Amino acid sequence: MISLEQLNTASEADFIGLLDGTYEHSPWIAQRAWSHRPFKSLVQLKLALAEVVRKSGRDAQLGLIRAHPELAGKAMVAKTLTAESTHEQGKAGLTDCTLADFAHIQQLNADYHLKFGFPFILAVRGPRGLGLPKAEIIASFERRLDNHPDFELAECLRNIHRIAEIRLNDKLGHEPVLGNDVWDWAERLATHSDPGYAERGELTVTYLTDAHRACAQRLAHWMRTDCGFDEVEIDAVGNVVGLYHGTDRQAKRLLTGSHYDTVRNGGKYDGRLGILVPMACVRELHRQGRRLPFCFEVVGFAEEEGQRYKAVFLGSGALTGHFDPSWFDQKDADGITLRAAMLHAGLCPDDIPKLKRDAGRYLGFVEAHIEQGPVLNELDLPLGIVTSINGSVRYLGEIVGMASHAGTTPMDRRRDAATAAAELALYVEKRGGAEPNLVATVGMLEVPSGSINVVPGRCKFSLDIRATTDPVRDACAADVRAELAAICKRRGLHFKLEETMRAAAAPSAPAWQQRWERAVEALGLPLLTMPSGAGHDAMKLHEAMPQAMLFMRGLNAGISHNPLEAITNDDTDLCVRAFQNLLEQLATELS
Numbered sequence: 001m002i003s004l005e006q007l008n009t010a011s012e013a014d015f016i017g018l019l020d021g022t023y024e025h026s027p028w029i030a031q032r033a034w035s036h037r038p039f040k041s042l043v044q045l046k047l048a049l050a051e052v053v054r055k056s057g058r059d060a061q062l063g064l065i066r067a068h069p070e071l072a073g074k075a076m077v078a079k080t081l082t083a084e085s086t087h088e089q090g091k092a093g094l095t096d097c098t099l100a101d102f103a104h105i106q107q108l109n110a111d112y113h114l115k116f117g118f119p120f121i122l123a124v125r126g127p128r129g130l131g132l133p134k135a136e137i138i139a140s141f142e143r144r145l146d147n148h149p150d151f152e153l154a155e156c157l158r159n160i161h162r163i164a165e166i167r168l169n170d171k172l173g174h175e176p177v178l179g180n181d182v183w184d185w186a187e188r189l190a191t192h193s194d195p196g197y198a199e200r201g202e203l204t205v206t207y208l209t210d211a212h213r214a215c216a217q218r219l220a221h222w223m224r225t226d227c228g229f230d231e232v233e234i235d236a237v238g239n240v241v242g243l244y245h246g247t248d249r250q251a252k253r254l255l256t257g258s259h260y261d262t263v264r265n266g267g268k269y270d271g272r273l274g275i276l277v278p279m280a281c282v283r284e285l286h287r288q289g290r291r292l293p294f295c296f297e298v299v300g301f302a303e304e305e306g307q308r309y310k311a312v313f314l315g316s317g318a319l320t321g322h323f324d325p326s327w328f329d330q331k332d333a334d335g336i337t338l339r340a341a342m343l344h345a346g347l348c349p350d351d352i353p354k355l356k357r358d359a360g361r362y363l364g365f366v367e368a369h370i371e372q373g374p375v376l377n378e379l380d381l382p383l384g385i386v387t388s389i390n391g392s393v394r395y396l397g398e399i400v401g402m403a404s405h406a407g408t409t410p411m412d413r414r415r416d417a418a419t420a421a422a423e424l425a426l427y428v429e430k431r432g433g434a435e436p437n438l439v440a441t442v443g444m445l446e447v448p449s450g451s452i453n454v455v456p457g458r459c460k461f462s463l464d465i466r467a468t469t470d471p472v473r474d475a476c477a478a479d480v481r482a483e484l485a486a487i488c489k490r491r492g493l494h495f496k497l498e499e500t501m502r503a504a505a506a507p508s509a510p511a512w513q514q515r516w517e518r519a520v521e522a523l524g525l526p527l528l529t530m531p532s533g534a535g536h537d538a539m540k541l542h543e544a545m546p547q548a549m550l551f552m553r554g555l556n557a558g559i560s561h562n563p564l565e566a567i568t569n570d571d572t573d574l575c576v577r578a579f580q581n582l583l584e585q586l587a588t589e590l591s
Helices: 004-009 012-018 027-036 042-054 058-066 083-091 099-116 134-144 149-172 177-189 210-227 273-288 314-319 325-329 338-344 349-355 375-379 417-432 470-491 510-521 537-541 569-590
Strands: 231-234 240-244 253-259 295-301 362-370 383-389 391-400 438-441 458-467 494-503 529-532 547-552
Touching (some): 058 149, 177 273, 273 569, 362 510, 362 537, 375 383, 510 547
Parallel strands (some): 253 362, 383 529
Antiparallel strands (some): 231 240, 383 547, 391 458, 391 494
């Protein structure tokens, strides 16, 4: 076991020797990082090593990748792997493959090397450090064979840095205990999934289903028994609310939280991270017998994704007084009204107006969340600070023409609704890319009762427009609507366009953003500020009180709303510690 102090005081030769094996057969990385001493924290050392690789150039990066052995390859059979690689491949069960598994992996190795010219690299000890199942390793292998070569090279390097991170943890005896606990909670919460999805091993938790209610009960149980919250309830809209009282019951509260519902076939961490991280903070305070000079309120919001009903932000909207009673009459795909679903779940819809928070009693709202994008992942940074949440608007539309025979209707006499929608989609793509910090998406296209030999008479579509400022968003929306009208007029069609959601841009409160920045800096991390293109519960709370968000890196290029959504225990540990730092700052300010 070595220490950071040893590394900081070591000669260049000793430094290289102490870090031997961190990066496979590549002592040059430690050699170049030596001059960056002293390192204030282990994470600073990890980032310095990653920075050396980033600045080394493509040839050196390819050399680093090629220094790694194939998974379950010839070196494993010949027992010539390094001790570190032997340990890692053994953890994942690759040293004990069946003949069929071995043959399949060998073919994947050959196909991969033929396409990319370097070996497939995967951190087989995984995001928790315990080892990935063979089936997941093979699935990752097969999936990544479809990647672009440049993207795949970057993905190999990201996995190499994860391998190095785990090896450094072993060398320095570091265990990300808090990150492990949050990761484990997320795994257990993900055992609940809606019927039709659970059977396929997919995670789907929509508002007030049995799986949704089971998640609420489990969160409430953990808050009470594992974390030591003083008060826990499931409120009239299904939010799980936990209070950890401060030294002064009359002092203003700090509010935090995120949502526990998911998109269909989604990931385990979107929303849920922002509930579990502050829960871990409360648990640590409770274990220490400590009270803060303010009450800490953690809310697992019941709904944010808009998957079962068209209404969104049902949970956070209830706290800001923006729950619209007309939503009670909305029906899901099975014809069940929102009110009926609430009554079936044992909730009291008439009490929802009572949930509105008095903003004067709150210091503000903060939220931790996975980034849901590639920026932090590409920069090898675990945390980022949000400057603003993009304003967004969503529409559901339909273009109506005339269905007719595909063989007998001349091209110049067609009233084709689908080609009109395709033309609109291309315009949306062009308009969305016309200026910075604006995105526009046609995410759904449907030809009802379409047939291979029929000119489409109807086409349904969705439209999603987001920007860092509301005027930029609204200008784009106006242009798209004008283009839709022009396309339909030229083609002899008509259309309907219904706005289903509108949310104002939510810039972070400067004081709270600065608290997040100081909390991250205290960990020895560089600061990266960035806007959020995704919507969050924080943008609803922004309507009532100051808010700011912390982003955490996701794996697999930061993909989200997808089963490939993933995080590491090390990043999660840093996220919890950053949240603890923010709480300590606030406690000092208020003392």
